[in-house]
Amino acid sequence: MTETTETIKTSTGRVLRTEEMVVNMGPQHPSTHGVLRLEVVLDGEIVVDVIPHMGYLHRCFEKHCEHMTSYQQVVPYVDRMDYVASMTNEMAYAVAAEKLLKIEVPERVHYIRIIMSELQRIASHLIAIGTFGIDMGAFTPFLYYFRDRERILELFEMTCGARLLYNYIWIGGLSHDLPPGFIEKTREFITDFKKTLKEVNDLLNYNEIFIKRTANVGVLPKDLAINYACSGPMLRGSGVSWDLRRDDPYTLYDRFEWDVIVGKGEMGTVGDVWDRNMVRQREMWESLRIIEQALASLPEGDVQKAIPKRIRPVPGDAYGRVEGPRGELGFYIVAEDSVTPYRIKARAPAFVNLSVINEISKGAMLADLVAIIGSIDIVLGEVDR
Amino acid sequence: MGLLDQKFESSNVVITTMDDLLNWARLSSLWQMQFGLACCAIEMMAASASNFDMMRFGVIPRATPRQCDVMIVSGTVTLKMASRIKRLYDQMSEPRYVISMGSCSNCGGPYWEHGYHVLKGVDRVIPVDVYVPGCPPRPEALIEGLIKLQEKIRNESLVQKKAV
Numbered sequence A: 001m002t003e004t005t006e007t008i009k010t011s012t013g014r015v016l017r018t019e020e021m022v023v024n025m026g027p028q029h030p031s032t033h034g035v036l037r038l039e040v041v042l043d044g045e046i047v048v049d050v051i052p053h054m055g056y057l058h059r060c061f062e063k064h065c066e067h068m069t070s071y072q073q074v075v076p077y078v079d080r081m082d083y084v085a086s087m088t089n090e091m092a093y094a095v096a097a098e099k100l101l102k103i104e105v106p107e108r109v110h111y112i113r114i115i116m117s118e119l120q121r122i123a124s125h126l127i128a129i130g131t132f133g134i135d136m137g138a139f140t141p142f143l144y145y146f147r148d149r150e151r152i153l154e155l156f157e158m159t160c161g162a163r164l165l166y167n168y169i170w171i172g173g174l175s176h177d178l179p180p181g182f183i184e185k186t187r188e189f190i191t192d193f194k195k196t197l198k199e200v201n202d203l204l205n206y207n208e209i210f211i212k213r214t215a216n217v218g219v220l221p222k223d224l225a226i227n228y229a230c231s232g233p234m235l236r237g238s239g240v241s242w243d244l245r246r247d248d249p250y251t252l253y254d255r256f257e258w259d260v261i262v263g264k265g266e267m268g269t270v271g272d273v274w275d276r277n278m279v280r281q282r283e284m285w286e287s288l289r290i291i292e293q294a295l296a297s298l299p300e301g302d303v304q305k306a307i308p309k310r311i312r313p314v315p316g317d318a319y320g321r322v323e324g325p326r327g328e329l330g331f332y333i334v335a336e337d338s339v340t341p342y343r344i345k346a347r348a349p350a351f352v353n354l355s356v357i358n359e360i361s362k363g364a365m366l367a368d369l370v371a372i373i374g375s376i377d378i379v380l381g382e383v384d385r
Numbered sequence B: 001m002g003l004l005d006q007k008f009e010s011s012n013v014v015i016t017t018m019d020d021l022l023n024w025a026r027l028s029s030l031w032q033m034q035f036g037l038a039c040c041a042i043e044m045m046a047a048s049a050s051n052f053d054m055m056r057f058g059v060i061p062r063a064t065p066r067q068c069d070v071m072i073v074s075g076t077v078t079l080k081m082a083s084r085i086k087r088l089y090d091q092m093s094e095p096r097y098v099i100s101m102g103s104c105s106n107c108g109g110p111y112w113e114h115g116y117h118v119l120k121g122v123d124r125v126i127p128v129d130v131y132v133p134g135c136p137p138r139p140e141a142l143i144e145g146l147i148k149l150q151e152k153i154r155n156e157s158l159v160q161k162k163a164v
């Protein structure tokens, strides 16, 4: 414990000693979204310092990559990294591996991948906003959003048989083509989902209590966000218009029409918690737009045509990156002359975004720290890997 | 109480055993420790959300171990986390139960072979009552596990002396 320099005097002239104290938050805490542990230094109720401790979910991802017997076997482990957005993880790995192997995949595969990863982005944002609502004391949006998330999971289950961890996007193709009825069911979902989206938006984001709790809290200024290499809704919430889908188009994102959402500081300062949450909320509309366009122009083709029989790349390296729900997700693959990767390094957006927590929560109240953690939207599987 | 609603002239007496009464009460309000570890925790969340609604079995998530009856270990237990889980388990009051959800906490799951930082089964640190297989188990599977636990509780006896 350290003493603060400030002295407080009572009316009789006695000096009161004030001390900073350390509070331990987590690893079992309902609002740390997993097993994050924060060491919080407090002055009264004001946060002085936040030191995140990680590693409670370190599952040896890199070690597994080195020990698999082929590049394809890495995919299930990639799934389990960011377990609320498995499709985008697979997509990032596939993009990197295809770059390394110089594989051209058919157009239909690209389209299906885009549909899947946008559906996944919606599913992930639904969890993010739902649980964030719980942290702020609003339970209803969670129930509404989980109801609709189940419908997305049904679509995934129809396609590949799994609800959460898919192993669907393979290097060079997909494990299954779209099942019959998928397109109609997706369209149906989109129509219904738009209603929920609007309803919950009115219920939650413009609720007076919610605004009071989130506006002007945890402000992340533009330059700080860039210096810390934040990405995804964290960065866009601070007013930086940067989205890999537009600025470094992978697969066929340049064919679709949609907007990059940025925070504008409608309820307070640009880059506060409200802005970050709102970016996620509005991004779901854009994802719906992309899915609609992709469904309308889905080309025909064989989704397994380009899958290589045996993967043995020429020695070298490649970095592939995609815009995941949490930001720039990249895989750096180093290949030697063998059928297994020499090393795979993941650039995990949640890990990078979490690093800024100390800067943005200094001076906040302890209760606001919960709002700040919720708005970063971390997934510990990805932070610790 | 639709069947019994205002059907009788005076209040009635029900004859049952102490064990049955206690067990009936205990198994119908199993409070669960709200504590997610990894991927399986997302399915646990789905199980308590709208579509599956675990609360209809009396399972209410609580944030502190001291109020809980059942701990659902949902996900990969790493070596660093294992000592914390043991400690949380010790803080729960008796009678307490543990459901191990998913392959990871059953036996190490996909991290069984090369996971140098993964505990190969949570039963190495705390006793487990019900194992739910799957990676991740579906919410239905978790609910099945819960019903199995209720069966177990139904056949227990809290009041009888244990044979030594």
Ligand code: SF4
Pocket (backbone or CB within 6 Å): A080, A165, B038, B039, B040, B041, B074, B075, B076, B101, B102, B103, B104, B105, B109, B110, B134, B135, B136, B137
């Ligand atoms: S059993 Fe599978 S889904 Fe569950 S925590 Fe382990 S890897 Fe994740």
